[in-house]
Amino acid sequence: MLIKVQIIVGVISLILLFVTFELIRKKRLREEYAILWLFTGVVVLLFSLWPEFFLSQFFVKITGIFYLSAVVLIAFSFLLLIVLHFSVVISKLTSQQKDLAQRYALLELELNKLKRRDPAPSNIPS
Amino acid sequence: MEIEKRALVIIPAFNEEGSLERVVRGVNTHLPQAHVLVVNDGSTDRTSEKAKASGATVLDLPFNLGIGGAMQAGYRYAYEKAYDIAIQVDADGQHDPEEIRKLLAALEVQKVDVAIGSRFIESSEYKGSIMRRIGIAIFSGVISTIVRQKITDPTSGFRASNRRAIQLFASNYPQDYPEPEVLILLHQCHLKMGEVPVGMSKRYFGESSITKIRSVYYMVKVLLAIFVDCFKKPPLLE
Numbered sequence: 221m222l223i224k225v226q227i228i229v230g231v232i233s234l235i236l237l238f239v240t241f242e243l244i245r246k247k248r249l250r251e252e253y254a255i256l257w258l259f260t261g262v263v264v265l266l267f268s269l270w271p272e273f274f275l276s277q278f279f280v281k282i283t284g285i286f287y288l289s290a291v292v293l294i295a296f297s298f299l300l301l302i303v304l305h306f307s308v309v310i311s312k313l314t315s316q317q318k319d320l321a322q323r324y325a326l327l328e329l330e331l332n333k334l335k336r337r338d339p340a341p342s343n344i345p346s
Numbered sequence: 347m348e349i350e351k352r353a354l355v356i357i358p359a360f361n362e363e364g365s366l367e368r369v370v371r372g373v374n375t376h377l378p379q380a381h382v383l384v385v386n387d388g389s390t391d392r393t394s395e396k397a398k399a400s401g402a403t404v405l406d407l408p409f410n411l412g413i414g415g416a417m418q419a420g421y422r423y424a425y426e427k428a429y430d431i432a433i434q435v436d437a438d439g440q441h442d443p444e445e446i447r448k449l450l451a452a453l454e455v456q457k458v459d460v461a462i463g464s465r466f467i468e469s470s471e472y473k474g475s476i477m478r479r480i481g482i483a484i485f486s487g488v489i490s491t492i493v494r495q496k497i498t499d500p501t502s503g504f505r506a507s508n509r510r511a512i513q514l515f516a517s518n519y520p521q522d523y524p525e526p527e528v529l530i531l532l533h534q535c536h537l538k539m540g541e542v543p544v545g546m547s548k549r550y551f552g553e554s555s556i557t558k559i560r561s562v563y564y565m566v567k568v569l570l571a572i573f574v575d576c577f578k579k580p581p582l583l584e
Contacts (some may be wrong), residue, residue, distance in 0.1 A: 318418075
């Protein structure tokens with residue numbers, strides 16, 4: 221029974237690691253985000269490689285959770301962190317995008333004013 | 347008002363081609379010495395053309411930023427062009443340009459940094475829906491408590507600001523529900539505000555962005571935003 225869970229969890233974590241690695245390689249994912257994903261993958265992989273530790277009386281005693289629930293819980297916690305991180309990033313991007321839009325509009329207005337003042341810069345040799 | 351003081355009237359407009367020209371002309375008639383800046387917040391209609399035709403300077407935002415982002419763009423312009431006073435007027439025509447003088451007088455007489463035109467100090471033509479009036483009464487109570495000063499019309503967008511306030515708004519302007527949130531910001535930055543009774547008319551065109559059904563939801567969101575604002579770190583003023 222345990223070996224099945226181990227294989228499933230192991231395969232999932234390997235796929236996650238592979239996909240993350242590929243995304244970084246193709247520059248479709250910034251390293252900044254990749255670190256959290258890679259870390260998640262590695263932690264889940266450890267669960268499948270050394271189930272003894274997570275099955276041990278010691279671990280169960282200090283955490284009160286059993287193997288699979290532990291895997292799910294840990295993975296879920298990381299996902300939560302990743303989503304929170306995304307919210308922070310999106311907020312920052314929105315604010316920067318707003319500043320850019322305002323600056324762009326102000327510059328465009330200034331540029332049009334200059335163009336009107338000097339409509340044909342004919343004295344510049346081409 | 348002294349002649350040397352340069353005033354800018356900022357009119358944020360999002361799809362307001364129907365009423366904009368009338369507002370700009372009204373401002374030009376009643377306040378000929380002031381410059382008019384229309385901030386076109388990514389309108390999909392002919393707002394920008396109409397505004398240019400009416401002789402106003404037009405700041406075209408590349409896409410819709412919402413009222414907060416549009417107003418801040420206007421204040422940035424006012425700050426960079428070294429205007430002494432900025433007045434914000436709605437493009438839908440609910441603010442009477444004739445009343446701007448009262449706001450300017452309040453800046454001088456009350457010695458405040460921001461003068462707010464209030465519908466509720468004296469009775470005016472304005473009659474909002476019951477829900478809306480209840481909402482405003484609740485905001486008024488909450489905000490008055492926070493800023494320790496009676497604010498009767500916290501959602502009024504009819505305001506005049508002096509140089510200090512322009513400087514603050516150019517760098518810090520709330521984005522979600524700017525009218526009530528600005529009051530908290532002013533309080534945190536120790537800038538003074540004061541209300542002036544003004545009359546407001548119904549909108550010439552279009553519906554208010556707040557419909558009856560959504561007003562409760564709107565109220566909860568604004569109260570939440572105000573609550574969060576109270577815990578925000580106030581920006582540093584040099």
